[in-house]
Amino acid sequence: MKKFVHAPLSLGMAFSLLFGLSGLPSHGYAAGNDLLLNPEIISGSTDRTDSGAAALNLGDNLIANPGFEDNLASWTNWGNTSSVTSPAFAGAKAARIASGEGGAGQIIPGIPSGTTYVLSGHGSVSAGTDTAIVGVDCLDANNNVLAKNTLRFNQTLYEFKSTAFTTVPGTAKLQVYIYKNADSGANAFLDDLSLKARSGVQAINKDVKAMWVWQETTSVLEDSAERSTLFQFAQDKGVNVLLLAINKTHLTTYNSQLKQFISQAHAKGIRVEAVSGEIDWGLTDKHSVGLERITDVITFNGSAASNEKFDGVHQDIEVYRNKTLWNDNKALVMEQALAYIDKAKALMSGTGMTYAQDIPRWYDGPEYTVTYNSVDKGFYKHLIDRLDWVGLMDYTDRYSDGQWQAVRDAQSEIDYAAQVGKKITVGLETIDPVTAGGDSVTFYEEGLDDLDRALAAIKAHYDGHAGFGGVAVHSYGKQKGNAYYSLPVKAVNHY
Ligand SMILES: [Ca+2]
Ligand SMILES: [Ca+2]
Missing domain, CATH: 2.60.120.260 (Galactose-binding domain-like)
Structure with missing residues (x-):
């Protein structure tokens, strides 16, 4: 039985729990960045969905009647x-x-x-x-x-x-x-x-299958066997975008290994984005912390050969999880989160990388509207306006009325993205229900069969929609043994 629970659990929550349990260090913090004090840089108005880097795609399906809907025609x-x-x-x-x-x-x-x-x-x-x-x-x-x-x-x-x-x-x-x-x-x-x-490296489009990699980053940089396991898993599952959690140590101590990792991924057509984020980075007094991480990635790319560079910066900053502030004054928190993105986009300008964030599936609710730059509209619309692409944390395993809830819950974001020339990548959850915050959030108990059906339904429903940027799975989870890597073909089939 599915529980109809509204459980806005976040990537960040899972991230914090995973890191907390694993004893790995969280992101390093440092002082602010003077670059951002230049108001001319902080325009925040430049949309760049095309990074200008080698952007690639899959071609058309070459198989005729690939789903056997016309019986054995062409076979x-x-x-x-x-x-x-x-x-x-x-x-x-x-x-x-x-x-x-x-x-x-x-x-x-x-x-x-x-x-x-x-x-x-x-x-x-x-x-x-x-x-x-x-x-x-x-x-x-x-x-x-x-x-x-x-x-x-x-x-x-x-x-x-x-x-x-x-x-x-x-x-x-x-x-x-x-x-x-x-x-x-x-x-x-x-x-x-x-x-x-x-050809080349996966661009953000309908063919994307992204996967977050959190606690395994150090092991895949240090250990060639762990790296091969990750690449093999990505190939087997059709994963072509790796959202790789990156801290300062990875960028410095593991600098050469990271460059090698990225070049190996690129040779396999895999896009690699540098993931970071804490819930308070969207608050004004912590903006400098998140921006410094972006600067670190830009610096890393500056020292890397073209095939060794990150393709994007991806930040998971879920400001609603600053619970007291959020409950006291949502509008203020939303304004500060949007101002952060304007600074981040200014910093990213001209780097050739995309800038993305992850947002929960319920940000499109009517209670989350805000006036920013004199425009009053949904928080999710302001976010989509500013981000090059968005990872939608569409975390529900529910199925009713002949459709997956995750398909319905992505509609307004994808429709809006199409209006403003952006892409939404629709993510599903696989981590264990305790970490996820409820069994209706995750496909952990349902297993791979239901997960694959839901992913296929999302792709089929939004195929050809200009706002659709493919699918994503959270997360690799090999080290913890609680997510995609160890997901059984079937535990409980809810479909
Ligand atoms: Ca078929
Ligand atoms: Ca479930």
Whole structure:
């Protein structure tokens, strides 16, 4: 049963708890920055959604009829394959490969060599002794197979998997296929497949899948095995934006490791943003603390080669959590939080990085309006106006009336973002219910199957919406064992 609890738990709360429990240091503080005292710099009016850095994207889906909604149209049936209505992952239909060996394929011509593609899809089996496979072969002009890449599924509920590969020399075509060996005679199910060309580093657009990484930063900088584990996990889950918690030590003591980490991520098409934030950084007397962190990142980027630079600064400053001040005078707190962003944007101007913050899903409520710069409107609108993009903490596992609540709760923010040329990235929560502040906040008990359905529903609902900047998952959580990294395929299925 879902609890219908209004629980505005924050990233920061989870962050503080995680750091507190792990005994890791919080962010270092230091004195203010004189740059910000120059009023000419504090314009706050310049919108820069395009950082000017290598901004990249995925191409169109090259697979025809990728969700089997048109049965097996465009697919060549290699045997034992049909379309079924249950279990479908998305839409009304999926492909089933019945007991015995079988599969279906399609050939995509006009493929250059040396190009990177991302293959992803959802798969399941009727018995875990069998394996459902989605594959893509590099073919030469004569249909000889030059290289193979596969995704393998062994769970009885749908899983999402992803991999990236680069076409080998001589490639002229790709053959994408679904397949099952004879094995145990179980059924394999495949749905919602995708094959897209990738170039450069992920931009903030509908193809984003972001993931916050909090307490693992030091270990992934120090330990090559931990770093490989993170990169492999990102590839498997299709994560192409890492929101990496960064403190002063990471920028200085681990300077060379951090540069190496970023360049390795970029080589995989992954965007990397430097995350920091405390709840009081939005208050006037603490503005200098948050701004100093931005300056530290700008300094770091200034000493880095082009492929070693952060792509953005991302701050998690949830001013509503200054509870006494917030309850006493919300308008004042909101004004100070907006003034902070104006200073931050001025500081970021010309750096080539984006500036983003995370906001809770309920900021669009009618009680959160404020007059700022003589304009009276919703706090969330003022925020979206100023930020290059926004991570929406759309933390609810609720499903009713045929839709995920998270889809509905992102609508007004995404609609407004489209009006002002910004992007909203819709985040879901996976950390344990105790840390999250309630089981209805997180997909922890529901597991991967429901999480992936909710993520897919968000992408499907907002596909093509100008204000949609993809999805996000909070958070990696390997070190604590309480979040995405260790999320089971299914604990309790609420769907
Ligand atoms: Ca489908
Ligand atoms: Ca839950």
